[in-house]
Amino acid sequence: MGARRGPAFFPAWTHTVGAMKAARDEKPDHFGVRVSCDTCREGRDVDLDAIITKKGADFSLVNRRARCKLTRGCRGWNRFFYQGGVMRPLWTQEQVEKWMRADTARRSAEKLGREKVVPLLHGRDFRLDPPPRGIDQLLWAVCTDEERRELIRRRPR
Numbered sequence: 483m484g485a486r487r488g489p490a491f492f493p494a495w496t497h498t499v500g501a502m503k504a505a506r507d508e509k510p511d512h513f514g515v516r517v518s519c520d521t522c523r524e525g526r527d528v529d530l531d532a533i534i535t536k537k538g539a540d541f542s543l544v545n546r547r548a549r550c551k552l553t554r555g556c557r558g559w560n561r562f563f564y565q566g567g568v569m570r571p572l573w574t575q576e577q578v579e580k581w582m583r584a585d586t587a588r589r590s591a592e593k594l595g596r597e598k599v600v601p602l603l604h605g606r607d608f609r610l611d612p613p614p615r616g617i618d619q620l621l622w623a624v625c626t627d628e629e630r631r632e633l634i635r636r637r638p639r
């Protein structure tokens with residue numbers, strides 16, 4: 483085994499969706515491509531034709547992930563696998579480290595966002611009377627009378 487770095491580690495037929503489709507059409511039992519979620523654990527065969535139509539035959543699934551499209555509302559990541567005897571991950575250890583750094587950065591941005599918002603809401607009444615049409619329920623619930631008047635003034639018509 484050579485160094486497990488970069489897309490060159492993967493077999494040539496996995497480098498683009500066009501090459502994947504050609505290999506799979508020739509031997510459907512040996513060149514499968516799957517997608518599965520790291521959170522809800524759903525999985526399915528990848529619709530290569532749909533991806534080729536949308537992104538072109540040169541598009542690559544190597545080291546790629548996308549927000550979960552397998553379960554509505556799931557916040558997990560969908561990642562790709564290719565068949566090489568068994569199903570194997572189509573991403574490198576290097577890429578996992580990049581994803582982890584991106585996830586950490588996103589989490590700290592979210593935390594910072596929450597820390598800024600919570601003091602703003604602190605000590606506020608939470609009023610559950612229904613908002614006028616076109617105004618967000620949660621926003622209406624936390625606004626003071628003065629802010630509610632402003633909301634109504636600015637409301638989209």
Ligand SMILES: [Zn+2]
Pocket residue numbers: 519520521522523524550551552553556557558559
């Ligand atoms: Zn999911």
